[in-house]
Amino acid sequence: MRTGQESIESWVGDVEFERVGLVKRAIKTVLINPFANYAPAGMLKSLLRFGKSELAAANWADPGGWRSMVISYNGRPRQIADKILVGGGSMAIALRNRRRLASRILAALIEHAPSEPVEVLCLGAGPGHIIMDALCQVRRAAHATLVDLSGDAFEYGRQLARELGLEQKVRFVQGDVRDIRTMLDRPPHVVKMLGICEYLDDEHIVGIARAVAEVMDERGSIVFNDLSDRHGTDRFFRRVFGLHMKHRTARQLCDLLRQAGFDEFAQTAEPLGVYRVIVAHRESRANRTSKG
Numbered sequence: 187m188r189t190g191q192e193s194i195e196s197w198v199g200d201v202e203f204e205r206v207g208l209v210k211r212a213i214k215t216v217l218i219n220p221f222a223n224y225a226p227a228g229m230l231k232s233l234l235r236f237g238k239s240e241l242a243a244a245n246w247a248d249p250g251g252w253r254s255m256v257i258s259y260n261g262r263p264r265q266i267a268d269k270i271l272v273g274g275g276s277m278a279i280a281l282r283n284r285r286r287l288a289s290r291i292l293a294a295l296i297e298h299a300p301s302e303p304v305e306v307l308c309l310g311a312g313p314g315h316i317i318m319d320a321l322c323q324v325r326r327a328a329h330a331t332l333v334d335l336s337g338d339a340f341e342y343g344r345q346l347a348r349e350l351g352l353e354q355k356v357r358f359v360q361g362d363v364r365d366i367r368t369m370l371d372r373p374p375h376v377v378k379m380l381g382i383c384e385y386l387d388d389e390h391i392v393g394i395a396r397a398v399a400e401v402m403d404e405r406g407s408i409v410f411n412d413l414s415d416r417h418g419t420d421r422f423f424r425r426v427f428g429l430h431m432k433h434r435t436a437r438q439l440c441d442l443l444r445q446a447g448f449d450e451f452a453q454t455a456e457p458l459g460v461y462r463v464i465v466a467h468r469e470s471r472a473n474r475t476s477k478g
Contacts (some may be wrong), residue, residue, distance in 0.1 A: 189295070189465045194452045197294040201286050203457045214276065214418065225419035230426050236268030241278075245427040250385060252312035254338040256294070259315055260333060276417040276458055283456035284411060287463050288380055289319035291454075295407050295465070296324045299375040305403075307374035309363055309394065310334055310382035314342030317378055321352055331355045333369060334415060363394050366401055379410040384431040388442055399468055406468045408448060414435045416459045418430060423466030428473040436462045437445040456461045 213239045234242040244254040255258035258278040263269050272278045296304045304326055308317050311332035359369045377398050383391055415433045423429040440451045448466040455462040
């Protein structure tokens with residue numbers, strides 16, 4: 187099944203998102219975000235250390251790493267500083283929304299894959315929360331190969347898989363995507379490429395997408411996301427967390443993946459507009475031939 191815009195919208199119509207009301211949004215825009223962005227970075231770091239912020243400590247150790255993602259996903263921090271950053275921060279809320287949105291889309295793609303067992307390839311997978319969420323939603327036989335340059339998150343991921351009864355459905359592989367052909371037993375029907383484009387330059391994104399296209403099922407699909415600066419705290423993340431993210435529109439990312447042999451793009455945004463989840467398909471053989 188080729189995914190169209192109507193399909194993706196029907197899949198996610200009943201997803202329960204976190205939302206930010208107009209009053210809270212105005213307070214963030216007028217007061218909280220300017221303070222976070224322009225107060226002295228040293229003072230803010232001292233406040234976070236004094237408040238024993240687990241999110242700050244995780245980002246200082248590994249900016250944007252899997253531990254900070256898990257803290258944001260959990261949404262129930264113990265420290266007061268993290269209650270503000272995680273419980274009410276636009277980026278953390280958007281991350282949790284992206285998780286719900288992407289897992290539903292991945293589950294639908296698995297359900298509509300042309301054959302079983304459905305093979306899923308996850309790039310920059312970390313512990314694998316999103317794909318495990320998706321696997322818990324489907325009835326079809328499916329397996330996921332989770333690839334990451336670092337194996338630091340794998341033990342946490344394996345424990346999570348055991349708790350969810352998915353230990354026979356997921357496989358963790360430490361390695362470089364350029365060697366992806368050696369990691370797979372069968373061509374993947376679905377490729378998850380979420381949460382990594384914002385840390386890569388254009389050349390690397392195109393290179394990874396091309397490597398994936400070469401090993402995918404002919405009718406395969408890829409799921410990725412853009413990143414908007416609508417969270418309003420990019421300056422804070424750069425100065426205080428050392429987190430340097432690249433903000434690209436969906437159109438810019440689609441143009442990059444088009445260079446790698448993907449087409450038929452469909453997209454949908456989480457309510458805060460920070461993330462847009464995009465689905466594309468490997469370009470058909472007929473189209474590739476006509477271009478050649």
